[in-house]
Amino acid sequence: MTTADNALAAAVERCAQEPIQIPGSIQPHGFLLVLDECDLRVLQASENVERWLGVPARELIGCTFADVVSESFDLRTQLERLPVEEAFPFHIGDVRLRQGAPFAGALRLLTHRHDQVLIAEFEPLRPLADMADLGDYYPLVRGFVGSLHNADSLEELLQQCVLQIKRVTGFGRVKAYRFDAEGNGQVLAELADAGYPHYLGLCFPASDIPRQARDLYRVNRIRVIEDANYQASPLLPATNPRTGKPLDMSFAALRSVSPVHLQYMRNMGTLASMSLSIVVDGQLWGLISCHHAQPRTVELRTRTACELLASVLSLQIESRESHARTRQLLDLRQHIVRMISSMADHDSVSDGLRDLPEVLLAFANASGAAVISAERCDLIGQTPPAAQVTALVHWLTRRGDETVFHSDNLQRDIDELPELAAHAGGVLAVAISQIHSHYLLWFRPEQVRTVNWAGRPDKEIGPQGTLNPRHSFEHWQEKVSGYCEPWDPLVIEGVVELRTAVLGIVLRKAEELAQLANELRRSNKELEAFSYSVSHDLRAPLRHIAGYSELLGEIEGHGLSERGRRFLQHIEEAASFAGSLVDNLLNFSQMGRSALRLSDVDLNALVDSIRQELAPDYQGREIVWDIARLPKVIADPAFINMALHNLIANAIKYTRGREPARITIRARQHQGETELYIRDNGVGFDMAYANKLFGVFQRLHRMEDFEGTGIGLASVRRIIERHDGRVWAEGQVDQGASFHFTLPRHPATT
Amino acid sequence: MLKPILLVEDNPRDLELTLLALERSQLANEVIVLRDGADALDYLLRRNAYANRDDGNPAVLLLDLKLPKVDGLEVLKAVRATAELRSIPTVMLTSSREEPDLLRAYELGVNAYVVKPVEFKEFVAAISDLGVFWAVLNEPPPGSLRLNRRGSN
Numbered sequence: 001m002t003t004a005d006n007a008l009a010a011a012v013e014r015c016a017q018e019p020i021q022i023p024g025s026i027q028p029h030g031f032l033l034v035l036d037e038c039d040l041r042v043l044q045a046s047e048n049v050e051r052w053l054g055v056p057a058r059e060l061i062g063c064t065f066a067d068v069v070s071e072s073f074d075l076r077t078q079l080e081r082l083p084v085e086e087a088f089p090f091h092i093g094d095v096r097l098r099q100g101a102p103f104a105g106a107l108r109l110l111t112h113r114h115d116q117v118l119i120a121e122f123e124p125l126r127p128l129a130d131m132a133d134l135g136d137y138y139p140l141v142r143g144f145v146g147s148l149h150n151a152d153s154l155e156e157l158l159q160q161c162v163l164q165i166k167r168v169t170g171f172g173r174v175k176a177y178r179f180d181a182e183g184n185g186q187v188l189a190e191l192a193d194a195g196y197p198h199y200l201g202l203c204f205p206a207s208d209i210p211r212q213a214r215d216l217y218r219v220n221r222i223r224v225i226e227d228a229n230y231q232a233s234p235l236l237p238a239t240n241p242r243t244g245k246p247l248d249m250s251f252a253a254l255r256s257v258s259p260v261h262l263q264y265m266r267n268m269g270t271l272a273s274m275s276l277s278i279v280v281d282g283q284l285w286g287l288i289s290c291h292h293a294q295p296r297t298v299e300l301r302t303r304t305a306c307e308l309l310a311s312v313l314s315l316q317i318e319s320r321e322s323h324a325r326t327r328q329l330l331d332l333r334q335h336i337v338r339m340i341s342s343m344a345d346h347d348s349v350s351d352g353l354r355d356l357p358e359v360l361l362a363f364a365n366a367s368g369a370a371v372i373s374a375e376r377c378d379l380i381g382q383t384p385p386a387a388q389v390t391a392l393v394h395w396l397t398r399r400g401d402e403t404v405f406h407s408d409n410l411q412r413d414i415d416e417l418p419e420l421a422a423h424a425g426g427v428l429a430v431a432i433s434q435i436h437s438h439y440l441l442w443f444r445p446e447q448v449r450t451v452n453w454a455g456r457p458d459k460e461i462g463p464q465g466t467l468n469p470r471h472s473f474e475h476w477q478e479k480v481s482g483y484c485e486p487w488d489p490l491v492i493e494g495v496v497e498l499r500t501a502v503l504g505i506v507l508r509k510a511e512e513l514a515q516l517a518n519e520l521r522r523s524n525k526e527l528e529a530f531s532y533s534v535s536h537d538l539r540a541p542l543r544h545i546a547g548y549s550e551l552l553g554e555i556e557g558h559g560l561s562e563r564g565r566r567f568l569q570h571i572e573e574a575a576s577f578a579g580s581l582v583d584n585l586l587n588f589s590q591m592g593r594s595a596l597r598l599s600d601v602d603l604n605a606l607v608d609s610i611r612q613e614l615a616p617d618y619q620g621r622e623i624v625w626d627i628a629r630l631p632k633v634i635a636d637p638a639f640i641n642m643a644l645h646n647l648i649a650n651a652i653k654y655t656r657g658r659e660p661a662r663i664t665i666r667a668r669q670h671q672g673e674t675e676l677y678i679r680d681n682g683v684g685f686d687m688a689y690a691n692k693l694f695g696v697f698q699r700l701h702r703m704e705d706f707e708g709t710g711i712g713l714a715s716v717r718r719i720i721e722r723h724d725g726r727v728w729a730e731g732q733v734d735q736g737a738s739f740h741f742t743l744p745r746h747p748a749t750t
Numbered sequence: 751m752l753k754p755i756l757l758v759e760d761n762p763r764d765l766e767l768t769l770l771a772l773e774r775s776q777l778a779n780e781v782i783v784l785r786d787g788a789d790a791l792d793y794l795l796r797r798n799a800y801a802n803r804d805d806g807n808p809a810v811l812l813l814d815l816k817l818p819k820v821d822g823l824e825v826l827k828a829v830r831a832t833a834e835l836r837s838i839p840t841v842m843l844t845s846s847r848e849e850p851d852l853l854r855a856y857e858l859g860v861n862a863y864v865v866k867p868v869e870f871k872e873f874v875a876a877i878s879d880l881g882v883f884w885a886v887l888n889e890p891p892p893g894s895l896r897l898n899r900r901g902s903n
Contacts, residue, residue: 539866547873551770
């Protein structure tokens with residue numbers, strides 16, 4: 001803020017401190033008596049009472065009410081009609097003053113209870129304004145109420161009201177305006193006679209009406225100033241004897257207003273005014289403000305009719321707004337329901353939301369959205385680039401305190417990320433889970449808007465630091481930038497609701513997952529039982545086939561033909577092969593179940609012993625072994641032995657016929673893992689089948705070329721994956737193959 | 751006189767093959783064949799049908815793991831729980847390589863465990879070696895794989 005801003009703020013605050021409800025004086029078009037309700041004696045009187053009654057105010061103190069008015073009026077009886085729960089001036093009757101008083105005409109008597117006393121206000125009965133048809137307001141109100149139903153828009157509604165009020169009161173200009181969140185009032189409807197400046201569409205700055213005046217407008221719905229040049233008439237004595245303080249005149253019709261306001265009226269070129277409050281849901285929504293260039297009286301019945309119109313208008317606006325809110329709530333709900341069902345249909349919440357981009361945007365009436373989860377950041381519609389959205393999420397996470405964050409001006413609210421403002425005006429963010437950095441964000445574009453002020457909003461500050469009412473009501477344009485359309489509180493509530501729904505779904509998905517894990521455990525158990533029975537029940541018949549065919553060959557072999565003996569041989573071999581198939585399968589299934597027992601494994605020692613073990617398989621062949629110095633790894637020794645055994649056996653098997661065969665075993669160190677590979681110069685394979693190599697029963701060679709059960713590499717993969725490592729193969733037909741696997745250098749201990 | 755070999759086997763083919771194997775191993779002992787676990791316990795504990803059999807325990811007990819009525823592990827358990835029978839050398843014969851069975855048999859104090867090989871020659875060899883029953887084919891207790899020892903050298 002600049003110093004000028006500060007000075008203005010201070011002046012505005014000083015203005016807001018002026019105790020306007022206790023001005024200590026009244027407007028002089030009537031007079032006021034303060035009575036003790038018990039004995040109806042006068043406690044205070046306005047000084048101007050002398051002009052009406054011929055008795056100085058001070059002499060009146062202590063007199064009874066009966067001494068003031070003509071005998072025919074019995075206040076005591078009439079007071080029974082005074083509503084108990086309301087503080088508004090109530091027209092209790094018309095009276096004449098006692099005989100001999102200078103004012104012989106009839107006076108309206110309005111009374112109300114406040115500040116522990118009875119306040120009686122008198123004002124002369126005056127002719128009605130021309131248009132008010134002999135004071136019968138009923139047709140007027142009926143017509144107005146009827147017209148409200150036909151009004152399509154708020155502006156039309158206000159225009160109708162302005163029209164009626166102007167007709168009843170005859171004021172030269174009547175306008176209706178609405179306050180925005182900051183308290184600036186925009187004129188939405190206006191009717192003005194020739195010669196009056198127009199303000200339709202213009203904005204009156206919030207500082208035109210200080211805070212305490214707004215509070216008063218909210219409770220006291222009408223205020224009339226008949227002549228801005230009036231000489232205020234003070235109350236005598238100055239203090240209310242019941243409270244020892246100046247009389248609280250919040251509700252008094254004759255209450256004198258702030259001299260600042262009178263000056264404001266004169267600056268504006270209007271000497272008479274009437275303000276009617278539009279109160280919606282207990283808040284000051286707007287005002288109907290009537291002005292007249294010359295002083296103007298507003299008769300009680302006219303005022304009553306206007307108050308009634310303003311009340312009907314208030315109710316109508318309230319019902320429209322609540323209807324619109326309901327409509328909006330329904331829309332929000334509908335959007336939420338659609339998103340929930342989509343989330344429930346998809347595997348993840350993010351997928352569900354991504355599938356309904358239009359709904360996600362329409363829900364918050366946004367132009368862009370982002371769905372942030374631990375792994376990804378999905379952008380929908382117009383958003384800042386991903387990097388900036390991520391930075392925004394980090395900012396939100398650091399902030400951490402609230403679930404929902406919203407800003408209609410990113411430039412103003414997030415200093416740390418100035419580049420955001422180039423892409424969005426505002427953001428609405430909700431943390432689904434702050435721990436997992438899971439957010440939903442909506443963006444709205446900046447909307448540069450032009451405010452047409454009814455004069456420069458800045459006021460002048462007087463030499464004592466007090467506020468001078470402004471003189472300029474000249475049209476003045478201001479460009480407001482950096483803002484997006486503000487986030488509606490209903491949308492913010494809706495976002496919280498959506499979050500609760502998302503959490504519910506996440507929870508349900510977790511339960512489903514747990515259930516799935518249970519089923520998996522069960523089916524694993526079944527599989528275990530199955531492999532047990534395969535092991536036990538399948539091996540027995542195989543054994544019998546092998547046993548009996550061997551015995552048959554042995555006992556009856558000499559009686560069989562050469563072919564018969566060959567067939568018998570085939571039966572034996574087939575049974576024996578089937579036996580090893582069963583054994584390998586069992587080994588394989590066991591690998592998935594047994595716990596890993598990790599320890600340091602010396603790979604060179606392991607490779608040496610495997611070569612010795614396999615020595616019978618390559619007896620008589622020339623194999624050039626190229627085995628580097630291999631590192632120690634952390635692994636399950638039995639399992640790693642099995643994997644290496646398979647790979648080395650394969651290398652020996654598939655180099656059959658190479659003279660010499662070359663088998664290379666090397667290791668490479670990478671970030672966090674050790675890679676081991678075994679390369680041979682054997683038959684190789686077509687890379688097109690590389691992905692099939694590691695599947696169970698996948699074989700790339702004919703049985704008569706290379707024997708095998710097709711389980712070896714599947715076992716290798718299973719073993720390595722159990723160790724959180726990776727396996728892959730590279731090869732070329734007739735050019736050899738290499739098989740690679742990695743083992744993490746620091747395996748997870750669990 | 752040699753003590754008999756007690757063979758408990760329900761499968762008739764396995765029984766025939768086992769008997770053939772025993773025959774070929776040229777063991778001089780008599781072979782007493784029983785077909786289920788309940789019979790085996792009756793014989794060992796000399797009750798019911800075997801109440802009047804001759805005194806003495808068999809030289810070795812060859813027990814199939816899966817037996818009708820009372821399974822092999824239960825027979826083994828009863829043998830180890832009975833003072834007079836406790837010292838009978840007992841060998842489990844089975845098709846199964848499943849670890850829980852192996853583990854359980856060793857817990858119950860089996861002397862050897864033979865997974866019947868598919869090939870008959872090996873089967874004969876296995877049975878022959880039973881005379882000195884820490885044979886080539888008996889399975890070491892789980893968790894003490896030779897590989898482990900080698901790997902940590």
